Amino acid sequence: MATPLSSSAASAPTAADAPEALANIHVVCAEPSIANHFLAELRDKDVQKDSLRFRRNLQRLGEIIAYRISAHLSYTDKTIQTPLAETTGKLLHDFPILATVLRAGLPFHQGFLNYFDQSPSAFVAAYRIEGTAQVQVQVDYLSAPSLDERVLILADPMLATGKSLVQTYRAMLRFGTPRQVHIAAVIASPEGLAYVAREIPEATLWVAAIDEKLNEQAYIIPGLGDAGDLSFGSKL
Numbered sequence: 001m002a003t004p005l006s007s008s009a010a011s012a013p014t015a016a017d018a019p020e021a022l023a024n025i026h027v028v029c030a031e032p033s034i035a036n037h038f039l040a041e042l043r044d045k046d047v048q049k050d051s052l053r054f055r056r057n058l059q060r061l062g063e064i065i066a067y068r069i070s071a072h073l074s075y076t077d078k079t080i081q082t083p084l085a086e087t088t089g090k091l092l093h094d095f096p097i098l099a100t101v102l103r104a105g106l107p108f109h110q111g112f113l114n115y116f117d118q119s120p121s122a123f124v125a126a127y128r129i130e131g132t133a134q135v136q137v138q139v140d141y142l143s144a145p146s147l148d149e150r151v152l153i154l155a156d157p158m159l160a161t162g163k164s165l166v167q168t169y170r171a172m173l174r175f176g177t178p179r180q181v182h183i184a185a186v187i188a189s190p191e192g193l194a195y196v197a198r199e200i201p202e203a204t205l206w207v208a209a210i211d212e213k214l215n216e217q218a219y220i221i222p223g224l225g226d227a228g229d230l231s232f233g234s235k236l
């Protein structure tokens with residue numbers, strides 16, 4: 001099912017929102033792991049010249065967060081016959097629906113799909129309208145299966161103001177009510193993360209890192225720049 005959607009502006013998040021005070025937020029790079037290495041490469045303007053590596057690092061962080069989320073899903077015992085004996089395996093009860101936001105979401109999404117290989121996907125075209133005083137997001141196109149009673153993972157690498165994720169999620173609810181919601185990003189601003197946590201309290205949030213702030217153009221500082229352009233080339 002594919003539906004064109006109209007634009008709307010959500011109320012602006014403020015820096016006074018403190019994500020530290022909010023439960024349900026997992027910060028993957030808070031502990032040492034290879035995820036920190038992938039994130040450091042994503043941020044490095046010299047390494048960014050290699051767009052293949054940039055996309056692959058987004059994908060690898062998608063894989064890592066997918067693995068972390070998998071610990072929160074349900075499994076069913078199944079009898080398995082090996083070549084030598086019978087044993088019991090645990091199979092994922094139902095594969096989550098994987099939703100992402102074009103364009104920058106695509107490599108991150110692929111990381112989730114690498115692990116949740118039987119998952120259906122949902123795609124949203126959303127973009128920030130340039131030249132407005134406050135960030136406004138246009139949601140143009142949404143293609144999704146039924147979300148009723150499913151686990152939904154909504155993944156977008158950059159969580160700046162949080163408006164893209166909040167508007168995308170609201171638009172997606174036209175396709176049903178999920179029983180569990182996970183929202184994943186690579187880099188979040190403190191105010192954007194607090195905004196998403198406030199507007200979507202039913203979601204568990206997963207981020208690789210929480211950065212310092214947004215700049216006047218609502219870009220994340222230090223951030224990594226424009227994830228869509230770095231993945232796929234600059235827009236006109």
Ligand SMILES: O=P(O)(O)OC[C@H]1O[C@H](OP(=O)(O)OP(=O)(O)O)[C@H](O)[C@@H]1O
Nearest residue numbers: 103104128158159160161162163164228
């Ligand atoms: O939290 P927000 O303030 O809404 O910003 C985040 C959005 O910005 C990026 O997309 P972008 O608008 O750069 O589009 P692109 O992927 O097409 O380059 C990113 O992938 C998010 O969708």
Ligand SMILES: O=c1cc[nH]c(=O)[nH]1
Nearest residue numbers: 160219220225226227
């Ligand atoms: O810092 C930001 C903010 C929005 N989108 C990006 O790609 N980067």
